[in-house]
Amino acid sequence: MYNPKSLKAEEFISHEEILDTLDYADKNKDNLELIDKILDKAQLKKGLDHREASVLLACENPERIQRMYDLARQIKKDFYGNRIVIFAPLYLSNYCINGCTYCPYHLKNKHILRKKLSQEEIAREVIALQDMGHKRLALEAGEDPVNNPIEYILESIKTIYGIKHKNGAIRRVNVNIAATTVENYRKLKEAEIGTYILFQETYHKESYLKLHPTGPKHDYAYHTEAMDRAMEGGIDDVGLGVLFGLELYRYEFAGLLMHAEHLEAVHGVGPHTISVPRIKKADGIDPSLFDNGIDDEIFAKLCALIRICVPYTGIIVSTRESQSVREKVLPLGVSQISGASRTSVGGYCEEEIPEEGDSSQFETSDRRTLDQVVKWLMELGYIPSFCTACYKEGRTGDRFMSLCKTGQIQNCCHPNALMTLQEYLIDYASPETRTVGEKLIKEQMPEILSDKVRSLTEGYMQDIRDGKRYIRF
Ligand code: SF4
Numbered sequence: 270m271y272n273p274k275s276l277k278a279e280e281f282i283s284h285e286e287i288l289d290t291l292d293y294a295d296k297n298k299d300n301l302e303l304i305d306k307i308l309d310k311a312q313l314k315k316g317l318d319h320r321e322a323s324v325l326l327a328c329e330n331p332e333r334i335q336r337m338y339d340l341a342r343q344i345k346k347d348f349y350g351n352r353i354v355i356f357a358p359l360y361l362s363n364y365c366i367n368g369c370t371y372c373p374y375h376l377k378n379k380h381i382l383r384k385k386l387s388q389e390e391i392a393r394e395v396i397a398l399q400d401m402g403h404k405r406l407a408l409e410a411g412e413d414p415v416n417n418p419i420e421y422i423l424e425s426i427k428t429i430y431g432i433k434h435k436n437g438a439i440r441r442v443n444v445n446i447a448a449t450t451v452e453n454y455r456k457l458k459e460a461e462i463g464t465y466i467l468f469q470e471t472y473h474k475e476s477y478l479k480l481h482p483t484g485p486k487h488d489y490a491y492h493t494e495a496m497d498r499a500m501e502g503g504i505d506d507v508g509l510g511v512l513f514g515l516e517l518y519r520y521e522f523a524g525l526l527m528h529a530e531h532l533e534a535v536h537g538v539g540p541h542t543i544s545v546p547r548i549k550k551a552d553g554i555d556p557s558l559f560d561n562g563i564d565d566e567i568f569a570k571l572c573a574l575i576r577i578c579v580p581y582t583g584i585i586v587s588t589r590e591s592q593s594v595r596e597k598v599l600p601l602g603v604s605q606i607s608g609a610s611r612t613s614v615g616g617y618c619e620e621e622i623p624e625e626g627d628s629s630q631f632e633t634s635d636r637r638t639l640d641q642v643v644k645w646l647m648e649l650g651y652i653p654s655f656c657t658a659c660y661k662e663g664r665t666g667d668r669f670m671s672l673c674k675t676g677q678i679q680n681c682c683h684p685n686a687l688m689t690l691q692e693y694l695i696d697y698a699s700p701e702t703r704t705v706g707e708k709l710i711k712e713q714m715p716e717i718l719s720d721k722v723r724s725l726t727e728g729y730m731q732d733i734r735d736g737k738r739y740i741r742f
């Protein structure tokens with residue numbers, strides 16, 4: 270029985286409800302009257318439910334698809350302006366006891382190089398990341414209670430926050446680790462993590478069980494209910510995601526939206542972010558063996574529809590995607606991207622030595638430096654933002670959501686983006702990037718609408734030029 274308020278995975282992600290939804294979508298994919306009605310509702314910028322969304326996904330009418338794209342662009346502009354938040358993943362350990370068939374870290378892979386960073390190695394990685402200009406990290410680690418217990422994760426977070434190198438600092442650590450207990454989520458909250466991210470991989474239970482044949486992750490309900498335990502443990506910013514390519518994308522899309530609706534219904538706070546990874550080549554993993562791959566057009570449509578259906582959520586696209594694909598989806602709603610990522614353990618300090626083996630989780634498609642990514646974004650008219658202010662200012666969970674849904678968060682995001690960009694330009698940018706950035710900041714200052722905030726920002730900019738750091742709204 271479908272019930273978004275239930276705490277049971279199989280009730281809030283009901284297989285029957287998804288099948289009914291897909292059937293409804295198929296029957297209505299040419300029903301232009303209904304589609305126009307749904308699009309009119311979407312225009313109110315309050316989101317759409319999984320049934321309405323699935324009809325739009327099934328619709329193949331070019332004019333209506335164009336309207337979806339235009340709407341996604343408009344909502345992106347209204348909620349996020351032209352800012353793109355930048356982060357980097359940090360792989361702590363690739364020891365893992367799970368058997369995920371699409372990931373090279375699975376237990377049975379005996380030839381992949383296994384690594385776990387010591388605290389000294391983490392410090393070196395963090396200094397390398399700070400020297401690039403990063404302020405926001407996403408920690409990644411396999412599930413292994415012996416090699417990667419929660420104490421190791423907590424100690425690593427402490428190490429990361431503790432490193433102050435030149436003007437650098439990691440100001441927000443988001444964490445992507447396996448589903449765990451309420452008690453452990455509470456410990457992560459106390460360690461001051463930003464968002465807890467956990468990809469569902471697939472919402473299709475039968476496929477999930479096949480794709481995760483062994484290890485604790487095999488437990489579909491425990492994995493699917495993880496966000497509820499995280500919320501119970503006090504983490505109010507959670508990030509959802511599916512790995513597109515494992516199951517039919519229409520099924521996943523409906524499941525993803527039902528998960529978001531469930532979080533809203535039970536906790537009053539929807540997902541802080543939604544990630545849209547697509548399966549990639551890796552050691553022993555051939556994406557063509559997974560026959561549900563999606564092409565770039567469908568990928569773009571999914572990004573646009575997530576923006577329309579969950580207007581307040583951050584959409585994350587990683588370096589799994591190439592520069593050209595990222596360029597295509599940036600205007601359609603993406604709000605966060607990773608830059609200069611290394612997806613191997615210790616990858617920021619060490620060059621991979623082929624004879625020693627590869628420890629990376631997947632091949633990246635965008636291998637540019639952070640300086641190149643920042644310059645590229647600015648040349649496309651975006652403001653690269655290193656802002657991490659909300660967590661420090663206590664704007665999390667429902668407080669954040671209400672500011673975001675009413676659009677008031679813009680009064681913080683825009684000046685914070687410009688100030689963190691200014692810090693970046695002074696501390697890390699190449700001369701060419703600095704020139705482009707200084708011009709952009711000058712053009713963007715008048716876009717701060719409040720006279721008071723603009724005049725404060727002007728003063729803060731001078732403080733930054735005088736050497737002060739981490740000034741924020
Ligand atoms: S996806 Fe995560 S849990 Fe699965 S094998 Fe890879 S690291 Fe382990």
Ligand code: SF4
Binds near residue numbers: 656
């Ligand atoms: S002000 Fe908050 S929502 Fe805006 S960019 Fe900064 S951290 Fe994100």
